[in-house]
Amino acid sequence: MRTITIIAGPTAVGKTKFAIEAAKVLDGEIVSCDSMQLYKYMDIGSAKPTSEEMAQVKHHLVDIIDPSQPFSVAQYQTMAKNAINEIFEKSKIPIISGGTGLYVNSLIYDMDFGGGNVDTQLRSDLLKEAEEKGTSELYNRLVRLDPDAAQRIHPNNTKKLIRALEAAISGQKIKDFKNCTEKCKDYDINFIILTRNRDELYDRINKRVDLLVESGLFEEVKALLNRGLTEQDISMKGIGYKEVIASLRGDCSKDDSIALIKKNTRHFAKRQITWFKRYNEATWLNISDYISDDEALGELIRWLKNKYKFTAKATDRII
Structure with missing residues (x-):
């Protein structure tokens, strides 16, 4: 290979x-x-x-x-x-x-970012915040917006955290996402x-x-x-x-x-x-x-x- x-x-x-x-x-x-x-x-x-x-x-x-x-x-x-x-x-x-x-x-x-309608500006903002400030602030925001989703997501799982916030902010129902470990x-x-x-x-x-x-x-x-x-x-x-x-x-x-x-x-x-x-x-x-x-x-x-x-x-x- x-x-x-x-x-x-x-x-x-x-x-x-x-x-x-x-x-x-x-x-x-x-x-x-x-x-x-x-x-x-x-x-x-x-x-x-x-x-x-x-x-x-x-x-x-x-x-x-x-x-x-x-x-x-x-x-x-x-x-x-x-x-x-x-x-x-x-x-x-x-x-x-x-x-x-x-x-x-x-x-x-082997990260699959999925399809569908994505707010690229929102995602970019969240990614930049995760990169510069860490995930703790994002996680606390998710706790306020969607406590049920927050219980299912580890605070350090950046991809799931951002996808959950996108869903919470847009009002869409979040789906189950696979861990990026493969x-x-x-x-x-x-x-x-x-x-x-x-x-x-x-x-x-x-x-x-x-x-x-x-x-x-x-x-x-x-x-x-x-x-x-x-x-x-x-x-x-x-x-x-x-x-x-x-x-x-x-x-x-x-x-x-x-x-x-x-x-x-x-x-x-x-x-x-x-x-x-x-x-x-x-x-x-x-x-x-x-x-x-x-x-x-x-x-x-x-x-x-x-x-x-x-x-x-x-x-x-x-x-």
Whole structure:
């Protein structure tokens, strides 16, 4: 069976560098697994790979959607699988890179998003809330709207929770939904989750936010607003964008908005790590355990070469 590699992890951990180097060594192409980097014109706030980085390795699902348009997990699943098949047809290796857990789920599990009339804006809003705030607020809302459905659904079952909320909000009767635990049979998966010690990761987050601001984050948000986007657009609810909008509106100072971006990003990274801990099949690589990022990268490359049966042997340290 054909094999894909997923390189996931929290924001600012270093996924872009590791994925690009892995793709170069393995003769692969990268499929983005990031819910913000797929939007056009949102380069800085999403920490999108630079043009120089994307010139090194072909990237898929970056800069593909206008930020005024909603985008669902179902759409991502379809487009990502199409990109994966396209890469396989070139006899290359697909490298999935990103930190959006729901997107990862859509590739690992045999998720059927169903048909029928779907309010894509509502679903996008709920998915974004689940991604950024976790599922507890969504679950509490379901308890208020449909306590019977809430009793049947685990608070961490994101798919069922969102489908139940869609039904409750629209007034439709909810059906029984199957747990998404059956693995996708389309391909085998090498699954790596990058992490760092908390203090190091948080320091990288703080420094990256400062770099984003220096690179023109506030100017980027102004340009997006001039394009007609508003805080009601799902794309503008992402971390970094909503805080800048609040500052531009006069709700807080620029310095306060920057501090809030750092805080919200740190909290988001913590939730990402919690999410990724559910994947028992994944191998974790703590970059902080190595003398340098390059040493950790070398360990990842050796491990992947072994998985793909290249001549180099992997050490046991990564396992």
